[in-house]
Amino acid sequence: MPDKPKIAMYWAASCGGCEISLANLHANILAVDAAFQLVFCPCLVDGKKRDVEALKDGELLITFFNGAIRTDENQEMAHLLRKKSKILIAYGSCAYEGCIPGLSNFHSKQDHFKAIYLDNPSIENPQKIVPQTETKVPEGTLTIPAFHDRVRTLAQTVDVDYFLPGCPPESFKVWEVIDSVIQGKALPPKGTIIGAGKCTVCDECEKKKEDKKIKRLYRTHEIVPDREKCLLEQGILCMGPATRDGCKAQCPNNADMPCTGCYGPPSGVRDQGAKMIAALGTALDLGDVSTLSEEQVAARVEEVIKAIPDYAGMLYKYSLPGSILGGKR
Amino acid sequence: MFEPKIVCFYCKWCTYSGADLAGTSRMKYLPNGVVIKTMCSSRIDPQHVLDAFAKGADGVLIGGCHYGDCHYVTGNHQTYRRVEMLKKMLPSFGIDPARFRLEWISAAEAGKLVHVINEFTEQIRALGSGIPIAR
Ligand code: FES
Numbered sequence: 429m430p431d432k433p434k435i436a437m438y439w440a441a442s443c444g445g446c447e448i449s450l451a452n453l454h455a456n457i458l459a460v461d462a463a464f465q466l467v468f469c470p471c472l473v474d475g476k477k478r479d480v481e482a483l484k485d486g487e488l489l490i491t492f493f494n495g496a497i498r499t500d501e502n503q504e505m506a507h508l509l510r511k512k513s514k515i516l517i518a519y520g521s522c523a524y525e526g527c528i529p530g531l532s533n534f535h536s537k538q539d540h541f542k543a544i545y546l547d548n549p550s551i552e553n554p555q556k557i558v559p560q561t562e563t564k565v566p567e568g569t570l571t572i573p574a575f576h577d578r579v580r581t582l583a584q585t586v587d588v589d590y591f592l593p594g595c596p597p598e599s600f601k602v603w604e605v606i607d608s609v610i611q612g613k614a615l616p617p618k619g620t621i622i623g624a625g626k627c628t629v630c631d632e633c634e635k636k637k638e639d640k641k642i643k644r645l646y647r648t649h650e651i652v653p654d655r656e657k658c659l660l661e662q663g664i665l666c667m668g669p670a671t672r673d674g675c676k677a678q679c680p681n682n683a684d685m686p687c688t689g690c691y692g693p694p695s696g697v698r699d700q701g702a703k704m705i706a707a708l709g710t711a712l713d714l715g716d717v718s719t720l721s722e723e724q725v726a727a728r729v730e731e732v733i734k735a736i737p738d739y740a741g742m743l744y745k746y747s748l749p750g751s752i753l754g755g756k757r
Numbered sequence: 758m759f760e761p762k763i764v765c766f767y768c769k770w771c772t773y774s775g776a777d778l779a780g781t782s783r784m785k786y787l788p789n790g791v792v793i794k795t796m797c798s799s800r801i802d803p804q805h806v807l808d809a810f811a812k813g814a815d816g817v818l819i820g821g822c823h824y825g826d827c828h829y830v831t832g833n834h835q836t837y838r839r840v841e842m843l844k845k846m847l848p849s850f851g852i853d854p855a856r857f858r859l860e861w862i863s864a865a866e867a868g869k870l871v872h873v874i875n876e877f878t879e880q881i882r883a884l885g886s887g888i889p890i891a892r
Binding site (some may be wrong): 533534702703717729752 | 806
């Protein structure tokens with residue numbers, strides 16, 4: 429058999445959902461197999477790190493790298509796969525912008541170790557042992573990768589060619605990308621966000637939209653939404669206006685659930701959370717305030733905005749490490 | 758003594774003109790503010806505020822028109838809501854919301870501008886340079 433181009437997929441700090449999104453190509457996975465040789469993907473095929481090390485530099489045509497950079501091991505694999513790949517794609521929200529593992533940046537490493545290994549009510553640890561990178565045992569020294577102070581994105585660690593957003597990326601979009609490579613189409617410029625749109629989720633959302641005049645904010649469990657109408661207009665905090673399209677707005681369209689922002693900021697926006705605050709500032713409607721004093725306006729605003737208990741966690745659910753501030757300073 | 762860096766976003770129609778008046782009236786005040794003129798306080802994207810902090814500002818001040826005076830009618834109301842939401846969010850990032858201030862200062866209120874800058878500078882001086890640049 430002639431040599432097929434080699435590809436790899438690797439998981440760093442991630443949940444495995446990205447691998448599922450590849451497996452979710454269904455029958456098209458056979459087309460992937462016909463066109464490429466999947467040489468390394470610990471979740472799906474048997475291949476070892478030493479096999480990757482044995483490859484020539486740039487021998488992998490594409491590596492789909494999912495997961496954020498949390499530990500030394502994640503970092504080491506990112507450097508190794510960068511070296512061995514012609515095209516390195518940050519696949520999924522974790523590699524692209526940090527995602528759920530990245531929420532950890534609201535706390536320090538010390539906070540985490542304290543909460544997980546010392547204060548956790550279900551743990552008994554009288555000797556107060558926390559993970560060490562090296563432990564001496566009679567048989568020798570055991571090592572585990574170091575836990576970094578902060579979660580970083582792939583592009584904050586190594587040079588990245590393309591970004592493919594989503595938590596996980598929608599399989600039909602993944603297929604579009606892979607198919608265009610199989611067809612031999614020209615590659616987009618380096619740094620392009622692929623497998624996604626340029627506009628916002630609202631653009632793909634089929635719900636009826638009118639002027640946004642939000643009287644009060646609801647959390648999802650507090651209200652049964654009108655299926656026809658824009659969820660944000662009903663006061664449900666939908667991240668659609670601050671989120672990139674490409675997913676076909678499946679959460680609002682198919683499940684009447686608000687967008688939580690997994691495709692990251694739309695083109696031209698650096699910080700998804702800040703942009704959502706900008707949008708909310710416009711969309712809130714406090715009625716006629718012209719006769720109210722400054723204090724009365726303040727009280728009315730507070731009444732509406734206090735409905736959200738954790739702005740930072742809500743607005744940066746997927747994008748914290750890649751955001752302007754990146755986490756707790 | 759610690760000299761804080763304060764990024765000041767002033768709306769062109771009110772606060773910026775107030776600052777002009779303070780200047781032409783030769784009023785003396787602390788020099789810690791770096792002024793950026795915008796067409797309206799609502800032109801200030803929350804991204805600008807976060808960017809200022811991320812790049813090392815010790816404080817951010819937004820100056821706009823009083824209610825009823827905004828050149829674009831409702832701009833300052835939008836600004837107020839954004840500022841309040843940002844203030845609720847900043848502690849999660851380890852930034853004391855006291856480093857972020859919004860004031861309505863009209864074109865005639867040069868005295869208020871001088872007072873606000875002096876007071877805010879002293880407050881931030883007391884807080885210290887509290888925002889280490891991460892990463
Ligand atoms: S024009 Fe001054 S706040 Fe809008």
